[in-house]
Amino acid sequence: MDTRFTGVIPPVVTPFKNGEVDYDSLDRLIELLIEGGVNGLFLMGSSGQTAYLTDAQRDAIIERTVAKVAGRVPVLAGAIDTTAARVIEQAKRARALGADAIVASCPFYALNDMAEIEDHFRAIHEAVDLPLFAYDVPVRLNGKKLDTAMLVRLGTEGVLAGVKDSSGDDVSFRRLVAANEKAGHPLAVLTGHECVVDGMLLLGADGCVPGYGNVEPRPYADLWEAAQRGDWAEARRIQDGICAGFEIVFVPVGRSGDAGGIGSFKTVMEAQGTIASNEMPFPLRALEGEVKEGVLAIARERGLI
């Protein structure tokens, strides 16, 4: 396993202001995350609202982040597009801009079976000379879930360096951990399950990719350390606190999947002074009015603002 890619690796939020990416806010956010003790940064994930970014914006964000990070932690970049031919184009650009690893989506809009998906990852690995992570996020992919045996096989063969699991399927996650262990632990298995990081670390995850880590990086770092030393009661205590704050995502009832969650993160981050505005990329509208107040009330109770 490539140990550079373990621990807390938050998917970095993309700040917006007046319809454009706000790079000053991005700089502040990166600094905050690194000071918060994270072990790496993941660009172009769902929290980064990548689907809404043009290629030019994606490139500029990677470039800026790599410069700002200056090697202090590894930078993973999502290569998010419909099929391998297009993912490879995204990944090559990210590599040229200094990313340390690629996180590739499995095909979407396309309707593929598991053998085709395996070929997909093999092709990306052959074309792009960087550690490669598979991104398992069924909710965005018509419910498609990556096969455990395939992932371990690709790990053993050196095609994949790891998996970012946002499936919420614990049974398959635990089976992946066990099969990976049996195979000599080639894969770094990261969970996106930000509310159950304690449980996932207990059962053997190598790290976590918590979107909410943009709001509270330090507790995730503390949780990771508690887990490392086997203090599970403390790990749970920290996670329960995190979850009390995470309640913000349930305030925007009736908003779309992309507007509610990240919208609540950004609303607190704006109040914290990390980012200049809780604006989101078009056509997502920022939280405001009572919903915004509801989010901030939770953040205040949790002592975040």
Place this chain on the structure above:
Amino acid sequence: MDTRFTGVIPPVVTPFKNGEVDYDSLDRLIELLIEGGVNGLFLMGSSGQTAYLTDAQRDAIIERTVAKVAGRVPVLAGAIDTTAARVIEQAKRARALGADAIVASCPFYALNDMAEIEDHFRAIHEAVDLPLFAYDVPVRLNGKKLDTAMLVRLGTEGVLAGVKDSSGDDVSFRRLVAANEKAGHPLAVLTGHECVVDGMLLLGADGCVPGYGNVEPRPYADLWEAAQRGDWAEARRIQDGICAGFEIVFVPVGRSGDAGGIGSFKTVMEAQGTIASNEMPFPLRALEGEVKEGVLAIARERGLI
């Protein structure tokens, strides 16, 4: 309603050979379709396997097709990408290359609500000066179905010129036809329901977008004419014949959604001499062996080869 965009408008298959788009085959296919009596051509649809094409390939296909068609029928081009910012980039290039209309996907990978999707179409219309069709294809979009009232509202306001409905949801389709009628028929309502075109024309569709039309364009043209003169018994007779041939798509049991259907189309088209190979874009593998034989047996029984 813009009457240029009615009748039979097949989504054009993208021929491949030795890993590259096969433009000679594409030329033959275009000629065959126009001679077969179609009323327009739709590029960059699902039958075109657009998700597997790079931007460079998409551009080259549009350019070649526009040149070959030389104004004989209108050319509609799909602008398929995750969100409006990216769709607009696709659409602008298609316009510059000579497309007559744009067929825009609703957002995917993104998780939006209907208000955000409405903004999505408005933004594309404002940015690209061409007739705009909404592409309603829930099976590729996490089950998302476009709202009838929204579509008619956008038609009335001149944002949308039409809808390409591949939802298979007849109740909403009929409601769309009725609401469109009531609003003065601003939208050209096209069905992608290639096995029930007779029934859909009976209930008021303005045309069809049949992938299987790549294999048999002429019967669809005949069906359209029969429907125009109200000869529904003949329409059904033709459609039943088409459906006998369409059985080819059910032969590749256990293949992925993208490999089975288009794979069977291409297999017959290869045997017909329209295209040089039944090859598909990576990672889709061409049909072969018993499956290929099964497909060809049906085509032979139908007299296609």
Place this chain on the structure above:
Amino acid sequence: MDTRFTGVIPPVVTPFKNGEVDYDSLDRLIELLIEGGVNGLFLMGSSGQTAYLTDAQRDAIIERTVAKVAGRVPVLAGAIDTTAARVIEQAKRARALGADAIVASCPFYALNDMAEIEDHFRAIHEAVDLPLFAYDVPVRLNGKKLDTAMLVRLGTEGVLAGVKDSSGDDVSFRRLVAANEKAGHPLAVLTGHECVVDGMLLLGADGCVPGYGNVEPRPYADLWEAAQRGDWAEARRIQDGICAGFEIVFVPVGRSGDAGGIGSFKTVMEAQGTIASNEMPFPLRALEGEVKEGVLAIARERGLI
């Protein structure tokens, strides 16, 4: 094919009053349906809200209906329960009470594959000496859709007399019609697709099971006759009228699947004087207030009240 079970066979609504089944209203409804020209009655369907009825209520409704109908049209009874062992108990009671045919659900709550479902229907047929219909209603069955080849095989072997298709999947419906024809037409293929009966009859359905037929039986009978004589323009005209009335089901936005549709039927039926109350079985609440007014406004415009 058993021709007794063709034409218009509405699923009979179960009237309620003061928390009890209202048999006087049921009598009126039956009379209205028969006078309206229907060809049969289907008890214990979804429109009958069967899931909410105890066995004692189910029995009493069948008994009352059989007595009231007095042989004028055939009476089909749904045998709705989780698995064959339980369906058989329901079906035997229905047979003893005078039902002319059984409509059996495929297993639910249970998670079965198609081979198990085939055994399910065989067992019911062996145990109950009445014509047997398979009830294909995926929306209530975790999306499970009955296999076309299996249905035709069971028809050919005399296990099934017909299929009641409420799947809304036209491609499989047309394939069922074609395969049934090829096999000598053993099955009576009925559509539950009440808004597209014209199209479904055009493509070869043997009849329809329209829940909305409780509100307007006569137009469905007229539609059936127009189709029989090949007057498809008239069939469409009638269906368009029916659909204008069917808009009532879209008024109760935000109500549950079981409360909105049947609730709107009952609301018009109450206003028509067919049933004494628009009450529904616990825990479904009757439509009232603005929603009720909205439903009645449509019914008034259609001339139903």
Place this chain on the structure above:
Amino acid sequence: MDTRFTGVIPPVVTPFKNGEVDYDSLDRLIELLIEGGVNGLFLMGSSGQTAYLTDAQRDAIIERTVAKVAGRVPVLAGAIDTTAARVIEQAKRARALGADAIVASCPFYALNDMAEIEDHFRAIHEAVDLPLFAYDVPVRLNGKKLDTAMLVRLGTEGVLAGVKDSSGDDVSFRRLVAANEKAGHPLAVLTGHECVVDGMLLLGADGCVPGYGNVEPRPYADLWEAAQRGDWAEARRIQDGICAGFEIVFVPVGRSGDAGGIGSFKTVMEAQGTIASNEMPFPLRALEGEVKEGVLAIARERGLI
């Protein structure tokens, strides 16, 4: 919280032999479970294959179990039927036969919203004087997931004594645990997530309902005790061992949801001598041949046989 209903409460498998419930095997199984240290028994759950049992069989199983248990542990009985009217009939019979608590399904086949489901549970509580558990099992209920706030409200008001959560949704499970705690812990919150009991106990579950506990009750009892004393490393060690055995359920590839999992449990239980046969209720076929051998090989490696 009613502390009688915490700890390890396996859902009891229903043994079959020659097409009938095998009561001698049931007796042996009950004895084995109690000797294995379980804290209660849950009859008529999914592992009991309740959907396949007639009312007469359900009653006989409850009666036999209550007699055999003789008060040594509490007996919870599932009341599984489509709606409240029918669930109440099931529950009253279970109470008369000596069950200590009722586990009621939410409505199925029916299509209800959350307000109707809340009324459903209230009605059952009013009608049946026994502690009531809500059974949250979306995979059998068209994906329906019970609302956290509703569950806690019903706990606070004394309607519900607990929840049996088989949703696999950890985020909502953790939120339920937290909300229940905040409300004074009225509910016993049990997880059906048999592969992640360690993680679920870490985050605050009051117990577990593991189907695989029929095969290995003792490790679950040990896991519960380790968790009680805060020895999480040991809890994980035990759970990892359990999961190695649980791999049997992944052997029957391509079998239905109801045949594969319970079929593999029964196959090992037969080899262990607990039950006389691995037979399943019609139309489920017992595992045999290579699949059976594959299951037994895993059981042998785990030292179960």
